[in-house]
Amino acid sequence: MSTKKTSKSKKAAKAAPKKRSNSEATPATEEMLKLYRQMLMIRRFEEKAGQLYGMGLVGGFCHLYIGQEAVVTGISSVQEPQDTVVTTYRDHAHMLACGMDPRGIMAELTGRIDGYSRGKGGSMHMFSREKGFFGGHGIVGAGTAIGTGLGFAHKYRGDGGVAIGYMGDGAANQGQVAECYNMAALWDLPVLFVIENNKYGMGTSVERSSAGELYKRGIGYGIPGEQVDGMDVFTVQAAARQALGYIRSGGGPYILEVMTYRYRGHSMSDPAQYRSKEEVASYKENKDPITTLKAMMETAGIAEEDLKAIDKDIKEIVGNAAEFAKNSPEPPPEDLWTDVLVEV
Amino acid sequence: MPTNILMPALSPTMTEGNLAKWLKAEGDSVESGDVIAEIETDKATMEVEAVDDGILGKILVAEGTEGVAVNTPIAILLEEGETANDSGEPSAEAPAPSTAETPQESAPTPQSNNNATQPTGAIVQNRDIFHAQGVIIEPPPFDEAAFFTDTYDVTVRDALRDAMAEEMRADKDVYLMGEEVAEYQGAYKVSQGLLDEFGETRVIDTPITEHGFAGLAVGSAMNGLKPIVEFMTFNFAMQAMDHIINSAAKTLYMAGGQLGCQIVFRGPNGAATRVGAQHSQCYASWYAHVPGLHVLAPWSAADAKGLLKAAIRDPNPVVFLENEMLYGETFACPSDEDFVIPIGRAKIEREGADVTIVAYSIMVGKALQAAETLAEQGIDAEVINLRTIRPLDRHTVLESVKKTNRIVCAEESWPFAGIGSEIAALIGEHAFDYLDAPLARVCAADVPLPYAANLEKLALPQVEHIVEAARKVCYAD
Incomplete structure (x- = not known):
């Protein structure tokens, strides 16, 4: 697993990240099981969401996270309860990783009253203040500015929290992302910018859309950046642990470019003709984050039954979520008129 | 139990497709995520992936269909050990979203079972919603005169500053951010002194x-x-x-x-003097178009202070449209720090019987001047200062029109889909039978604002335009 790093500016140099050990040491069994469970939960949830979409139970756009599970799983495994998270619209996994209830998420996908937004947000617009999840945004790049503001509030209040702002490789080209790098660095805001580089912004490859390296885009602002293998959950975890430590110790913002891959199309209706079947198959066969971790656990001697028990449990949770989401009522007509403004 | 794999x-618009190819045969075991078939639509060919593990028991639709x-x-x-003929084979009927798996027959009002931890939504009965439902309601009550027993003379500029300072003293979560607000003391000196009092963590210069x-x-x-x-x-907020x-x-x-x-998003809106088209636009109708925003437009120093305090306390996002030309004007303003003007309440600045002139921001002053001229000509005009653009105080406007039977809308915005258009719609819907003359609008000329002094004056609505419009609706000429 290759990690590239850049921290050339004077500011970065003052607290240059130390070289760290990565996943070469065998992690604890419990940790492996925890991460396996989280990744599997995301995959099964997304497969089920895709199935419900296929049945016409989920409407509109539906962007699945399958293939990218190691990214949010690795990062969320080392975040603190006071931290906050925001992302763009490929967001179901981030909600699950924040500890949001799969039933509430699935019920939002089906547009029902028990969804996190009472059926008024949909796949791209869910929030949980309680779990520190601030969306779910439909506008590419806007979530990064929101995330920078979450970080601003952490610093203003001095609550020790870090804002984790996820964006895709496509969002990295938005002008406001550069604006936010500038302000975050200028004001030493506790923000971890995570670029989930899955190689394609919808149908346009990174090579065709982005000059230079995304993780180096902070250099001019003095923000250290690092590119890591996002198909290996322990690599992601180690990078996130170090980045969050750097931010929490007052270093200011940090950019983590996580190289990953989505197996499905951009959204459900994307036939993905801009990439070869061989490319997709190669990731699935050789780089799959869940298969990789499973092999690691087998080597570590974790019993097959333990994994099967997790599989079964998750299948049940996801199945229950789907049933819950199918059976929850649609919002009542009067809900059309609520929540436009807070009544004073 | 056997389960159906569905087309x-x-x-959301696809209703049917072609089953192009099966990639698994009957008897093959499949795992979740395996591609089992390819289907075609008029737009694309897509792969169908298995969602569950199991054995492909029976193919019901042949490839090529x-x-x-x-x-x-x-x-x-x-599942392992089952056959396609096992009892419990699913029916061939397509499951619809509301299959009878859970009884829902007696649910007139759907209720949350609260299983997914979820706070209930705010119960909102805001004025716009009432209006959308065909209800005209009275504005929030406010005894404004009581506050005017003790006033101080202050410019609009300083009234805005005082409002921010008072609210920042009261609530440490309130902070001010913007270009030149701190060390420069505000591009128009509205934030004068705030950096000194509140420090750089709460008064923040931005790039x-x-x-x-x-x-x-x-x-x-x-x-x-x-x-x-x-x-x-x-103008810069378009960014x-x-x-x-x-x-x-x-x-x-x-x-x-x-x-x-x-x-609160605040700053000067509309034309200043000779700054050209890109620095001179009025955005009132842009923001007023959007549900979820409150849009305020003060005229006097009292408006500025009382409305800005209301805006800062409002839990909703507020767009607060000031006017650069008014910053230096001095007005009497209540001294009481509790002078907070309710959002959604217009003010009748001058009572009159013959014609209603509705205005906001800088046009209120021009409307009052026009009313003086009209009075000399024997026309008694009533001038309404809207103060809040959204939610619009429809009640006050309608009651006035029902009294005067004539109305002029004056604004510095362009005419097309402006606030005047909204007032016209309101009158047309709710006071049609009260009108003795067609409504008249006074707006900026429908052109980008020119730089040349003479053209700029021609483009912006002036007192004489309001006088002309009022005379017209009164058939005075």
């Missing part, structure tokens, strides 16, 4: 980066702070429009009421 929809309806069972998936700092401020509001964002002019509308105005609704955004 999937690939988009065209026009397969969405949700038609195309195969049966078995010239409207899109970014507007979004940042919205994020901080979601995380519990109460930002006041100053735009050097609202930030996405965050004002998509991030601030829509979030409460999209979140089902659990996450809002307490934020």
